[in-house]
Amino acid sequence: MSTRPTIYKGKTGQWAFVLHRISGFLILMFILLHIIDISTINFPSVYASIHRLYGNVFMRTFEVGLLFGLTYHALNGLRVIMIDFFPGVIKNEKRLFVAMFSLSLLLTVVGGVIILKPFFTGRV
């Protein structure tokens, strides 16, 4: 291990922060892409051909990743708000991180099954 000190010394708070930052960045990149693809709505054939891509299995897997990013960023955001506004919450910061991370994982698995199912049942 490096002897250089880090701000959080590699504890849960640091990982919560790193994941929050990465997921936020990736969600913003998707928003930029999404604004462009929806703007083709006035050209229905272009919209349809771009949109068909979202149905293939690679994009479906990507959508499951987006779901994890969204649910994690949303739930960890609530954790950050709770820590900032309620002084007592910092004592349960670690347990709260585990709870939020597990909940986002659970939502991703449930949503992921729904998103990927049409591929495995051969509907796409």
Added chain:
Amino acid sequence: MALRERSFPSQRRNSTTMKRSKANFETWSWFFMRISGLILFFLALIHFSITHIFNDVTTTTVAFVAKRWANPLWRVFDWLLLALGLMHGSNGLRFIMDDYIRTPRRRAFAKAFMYSLSAALFVVGTITIVTYKGTL
């Protein structure tokens, strides 16, 4: 204890020993991220549920969008998601740029590029939502 040293506006301070810092741009930025985040929590998750969970992504065709946008309330919903999502996201990216881009020149260039791109996409998105005249 880095966390204890951060001065958030919600922290109570002893007014005799410490003057309360004036609310500056960063204070409002901090507050904006909490409020917009709370609103986006609902907007983004509802939007994703509708377009990926309750409807399969392959059914969200032009007709699907036209039907939804026939109701102006959904246009307001989508426009709020666009505006708040872009503002929350670009402000977050501003934090990231402040942290990792070390020379002031590059930081200025990166931010100028980011602000221009976000503003352009905000205009594109707003035009798309407001001017769409789809037939069902």
